[in-house]
Amino acid sequence: GENVEQHPSTLSVQEGDSAVIKCTYSDSASNYFPWYKQELGKGPQLIIDIRSNVGEKKDQRIAVTLNKTAKHFSLHITETQPEDSAVYFCAARSPLGGTASKLTFGTGTRLQVTL
């Protein structure tokens, strides 16, 4: 099955700096890669996603890049703010499971934005 690795496990940046979180996946058939932000005691919130037919997607301060050949994708947050502090999870989904296809999550990155 799919295996997703995520790095780093913790990341501390100063307010205004950029943050980059990287993930690799093992199943070359995976074609959907969402990123989730989880605040303490809450459920994950979808912040951006990318499909395998594009290499980059941007939404304001957040961007995701995908390299299918290398099987890795990254989350980029620019101009970080204290409210960006949270745990971020990447995920990958293979289409091979049909209607039961499910997400495989990375291990999470705890981002702390300091003043």
Next chain:
Amino acid sequence: GAVVSQHPSRVICKSGTSVKIECRSLDFQATTMFWYRQFPKQSLMLMATSNEGSKATYEQGVEKDKFLINHASLTLSTLTVTSAHPEDSSFYICSARRGGLLGGGELFFGEGSRLTVL
């Protein structure tokens, strides 16, 4: 994004009792919902896939008689932890898939339910 509501957000129960957690998709229909379990500072572990009108599919190692899942409508799935014990204490999170054919579509999560078994 779409809204998925989960209830209750917190529940404390005595050992041996059963607890039901509800997951509702408020503004879309979800033929497929997923139930996850999350331990502190860890990732989400998929427990089961809930399909409307059919039996749930459980992941390896998850006891189907322990964690009963019902997906009776396109907007509601329930997870019942039967005869709960302290080791069942955890953060349970549901998600609902919006749209997409053959497994596609975006996944939206509920706010989670923290279960504490005394």
